[in-house]
Amino acid sequence: MKATRSKTRYLILGLLTEGPLSGYEIKKVVDIRFSYFWSESYGQIYPELARLAQEGLAEEYSAEGESRKEKKRYQITDRGADALREWLQLPVEKEVVRFELLLKLFFSGQLPAQAVADHIKAFELAHKRQLELFRRFEQELQETRHPGDNHEEVLMVLLFGQKVGSAYVEWSQEVLKRLEEKAQA
């Protein structure tokens, strides 16, 4: 059974439903907007765009007014939109996560207590910062919303980041407390 087809193509098709984009722009959007739940590299994006074009799910787009060459934008085709919808309806595969931090915590008996605490603190700090970014992004969103966009969806995805991020931070604080108690015992 070939369970997994790469999801890169559907990410691309999804983004193209909002308008034509180049490979470079796709990478930008993913890095900036999706960073907390997705990632893609150029090595994935460019070949996949070429495949999509070859299979007729996307096609090169030439702007009317703009004679800007050197920017190869693609737009989605009807067949591409069908393929996207089909995939959207398929059940979500079990997500595979790998938390190096938890591995290190699990085996931290081999280590001075301070070293583990440092790992946890770094994790806590990173996610506190991320929560701050979420907060700012949410405000930004409230100011620019207008009907017809996918605002509600964006907010629900954002809420995921916020809820999970908060759980990370709370957990960090609880664990740091326990590590301290343990050190004093």
Next chain:
Amino acid sequence: MKATRSKTRYLILGLLTEGPLSGYEIKKVVDIRFSYFWSESYGQIYPELARLAQEGLAEEYSAEGESRKEKKRYQITDRGADALREWLQLPVEKEVVRFELLLKLFFSGQLPAQAVADHIKAFELAHKRQLELFRRFEQELQETRHPGDNHEEVLMVLLFGQKVGSAYVEWSQEVLKRLEEKAQA
């Protein structure tokens, strides 16, 4: 820069600190105990065990009393323990997560509301079940604890699963509520 070395070897070394194990047993432990934050396949484990043995970080272990052949257990060497400790102290790399569910939610404008709700419900159910498993595992732990084991560490890792799992479930419920409101509007 070659940032990432595979972490499989450190997982193995970590498990071997608690006693000799075979490849098959390692897979079992990871599947049962680590499933919510780690995964490994035989295709990773067996070759890595061979490499560890070749590099002198682990070695084949022959049980004294047991003449059970067909079971190739490995034990960690001093050099292996050093390598593990060294890795444990290195900063944790940024975890890469990919949530297909969020991708589908993000693009769900292309889809009937019911289809998205089904995805969320499946996610909610899966994590509710997982929380139930956590609860049972925690009880089991309380009954079998004794000094010298890595009980505190196990509990802290478990707490992560519980906190994050709860966040997943809460988020699901909030999103389902929003989807319903949206459908009625």
Next chain:
DNA sequence: CGGCGCATGTAACTTGTTACATGATTCC
């Protein structure tokens, strides 16, 4: 005109999964 950011792409590599081959042992 030099450097930086924009932009496209690819080749080499690493990582990881899956499917298969093979055989022993256990339990019904």
Next chain:
DNA sequence: GGAATCATGTAACAAGTTACATGCGCCG
């Protein structure tokens, strides 16, 4: 005796990252 599970391993493939090559256009 047949099914399930224990057990080890590998080969083929899929997925994904990184580093590099290349060149344009703009700004100071």
